[in-house]
Amino acid sequence: MQDSDWTRILRWPGYRVYRSEVNEKAKTLRLWVRRKRGNQVLRCSSCGERVGGIAEVYEREVRDLPWSEYRATVVVELYRVRCPDCGLKAEKVEQLPSNAPFSKRFEEAVGQACESAPARRVAKQWKLAESTVRAIDLRYLERWAAQRRKPALRDMGVDEIYVGRQGKFLTVVSNLETCEPLWFGRERKQETLDEFFSTQLSAFQRRAIQAACVDMWPAYRQSLERWVPQARMVYDKFHILQHASAAVDEVRRAEFFRQGGAARDVVRGKRWLLLSSWVRLDREKKQQLKQLFGLNRRVMKAYFLKESLSHLWDYTYEGAMLNYLESWIGQLRWQRLKAFEKLANLLLRHVDGILNYCRTKVPMGRVEAINGNIKALLRRGRGYSNLRYLLLKAQRLAATKTEFLVFQKAA
Ligand SMILES: [Zn+2]
The missing domain is CATH 1.10.10 (Arc Repressor Mutant, subunit A)
Structure with a gap:
């Protein structure tokens, strides 16, 4: 094969092959390349500016895409240039x-x-x-x-993700419009979120934020009140139902701990069943739950309280939503379910932020989707102790899979 053929197949813009070596035994291919005659504009690799003088010629070896079963190495002839601003630097090369x-x-x-x-x-x-x-x-x-272009942040989500015993919690700030995470912080303190606002956004960008979807967690609320006082705080379905699930779990533990014996065997390993919503369970699973409810009416009551709370977001008018919430709280009377009384108090204290759901057009369900993506990444691979890597990975996933997630939500 001639050098011009190698050049044509290699397709490094602006470069031509002037020497080649094929080793059939080792299955390797080496190609030596240098600039084509027409490609003489040199740029500094440090600042990107055009530079004139060549100070030195040298070679660099890089691994390139394989050619069939041959592993390919390209040896590039490079120049060191004298940049007026940066001094002696390597030239900038697109492929390097x-x-x-x-x-x-x-x-x-x-x-x-x-x-x-x-x-x-x-x-x-x-x-x-x-x-x-x-x-x-x-x-x-x-x-x-x-x-890539970075869209403005108008509706933000703030969430915490449990990352295991050592890392504990991550604070995740996301853009709910684009469905992507923007920033990760270690811990879940007020200072954590303060750091996001002070280091990642200008005052102008902070003023553009209209709404924030958060958990009823005082640390985040305090930070939001300080940095984005104009933003409406929305306590979303996902977070509130997390609290409801925790209440169900508390009832389960208390009840079956008391019962002991045979009942405990029926209950063993059913925790996740109690945390799943009824409509998502198949017939067999529903049967298992019913069996469990037969043993304990209070656990059943707790389960259906959580289920009915999820219908709070079926309402889009404040008045209707408030009515529903009040009648839901009314059902707790005489039940002596401590965990749910605590939850009711929490909801009453945050009722304004719950009703904000009706007053803002914040896309719901996205906090949950973003959270799910990050958890899937964490489960799939080790090596995310580098938070920057985890963030970029999650952003890329959001950018390439957005349609998939939206489709899933609609289904
Ligand atoms: Zn330079």
């Missing part, structure tokens, strides 16, 4: 975005593979170390993030 020994398109391919498979599997497939795959993926995502 970092100092790592890989071409840009090789990194893109590995990054794309990481979108649908865990790093461990990608590493095996490409014969790379797992840590190398993660580093490539991170650069791939950083490049993607750098070139």
Whole structure:
């Protein structure tokens, strides 16, 4: 094959192959490339400005996309340039975005593979170390993030995610319109959210925030009141039902702890059943629940209180919503369900923020979707101790899967 043929197949814009070497035994291909005659504009890799003088010529080796079963290495002839602002620097080359020994398109391919498979599997497939795959993926995502438009934040979600004993909690701030996470903070204190407002947004950007979907958690509320006083706080369905589920669980524990013996065996492993909503259960599961309810009426009562609370969001008029909430609280009388009385008090104290659901057009269910995506990522792979990586990964997932999630919600 002639060098011009190699050039045509390699397709590195502005570069031509001037030497090639095929090793059939080792299944490797090496191509030496240099700039084409017409491609003489040099830029500084540090500032990106055009520069004139070449100070030095050198070579760099990078791994490129494989050719059939041949592993390909490209040896690039490069110039060191004298930049008036930065001094002696390497020239900027489109296919060499970092100092790592890989071409840009090789990194893109590995990054794309990481979108649908865990790093461990990608590493095996490409014969790379797992840590190398993660580093490539991170650069791939950083490049993607750098070139994309960032929409204004108007409806924000604030949520906490439990990440296990060591990391404890993450605070997740998200854009509910675009369905993507914007920022992660360690812990879930007022200072955590304060840090988001002070480091990530300008005063102008903060004033643009209209609504915030949050849990009834005082730390977040205090931070929101301080930084975005104009924003309406909305206590959303997802968070409130989390509290209701916790109340059901509390009743379950108290009741069956008292009963002991045979009853405890029926109950064992049924916790998640009690936390699932009735409509999502199949016939067999419903039967199991009924059996459980036969043993204890109070647990049944607790379960259906949680279920009926979820219908609060069927109402879109404040008056109707308030009526429903009042009659729901009315049902608690004489039940002696402490956990639910506590919940009722919590709801009454936050009733304004609950009713804000009717007064704002905040897209609901998105906090839950974003939260679910992040949890899925955390479950799928290790190595997210790097929060920046986790964030970019979740953003990319949101950007590429948004339609899928919206579709799921509608179904
Ligand atoms: Zn420069």
